[in-house]
Amino acid sequence: MGEAVVVELDETVRERLIRTATSLKAQVRAVLRARIVLAAAAGLSNGAISRDLAVSVNMVRKWRGRFAASGLKGLKDAARSGRPKTYGHLVRVAVVAAATSSPPHPEATWSHRTIAAQVAHRLRHRFGFPGRPDPGRPGPQTAPGPRPAHPPRHPSFLGPCRGRVRPVPRPT
Structure with a gap:
């Protein structure tokens, strides 16, 4: 097996990692990665870090290597x-902004429909985005036309049983 990648930290990076590792508002994954790198910089092995932090050795190996290659x-x-x-x-x-404001008067x-209409109106009005005036109504491209006729249901389509269920023959 190969040796673990050596992690060396300068003072500013160490302070930043300590701040992240002890933060109550940072993402859990960022805290865990900072703890992995700080433990690696302290000289612990991948196995020891994985036991201390209750993660897999592969995870320790991954973040140790990525930090050594690319830093923060x-x-x-x-x-x-x-x-x-x-x-x-x-x-x-x-x-x-629309969802956290009060809805239009009758509502x-x-x-979903009123939020979409409000957002479309705001974006068209403010930025000049093109769009249909009412996304719920069919436009000229979707005008209803004559419906295609369905083929009639002919009794021969149902087969010889004519809709009745035949009993399954039992082997004798």
Whole structure:
């Protein structure tokens, strides 16, 4: 087996890690990563750190190596793969602002539809975003037309039993 990666800290980084590790408001994962790095800088082995912090050895190995390679930036979450966000920061702020304000007069509470209409109105009015005036109503592109005729139900479609259930023959 290979040796554990050596972690060395300068004073400013050590202070920042101690502040994170003792913080009551920091994310739990950030506190745990800071504790792992501080223990590694103290010279503890991966096994000892994993026992003390009740985590796996692989987790200790991962965060120790990422800190040694990238410093404090290595302790942040890596970018996730997947579909990009559909809406930007402005839309999120507009939704939160609408949901935390009082609803329009006849409404007692917000619904998904009224929040969507309010956000669409605010964004169109403030930033000039194009959009349909009422997202709940069909526009010209979705105008209702004649419905296609369904084929009639013919009795021959049902087969020879004509809708009746036949008993299952029993082997003799």
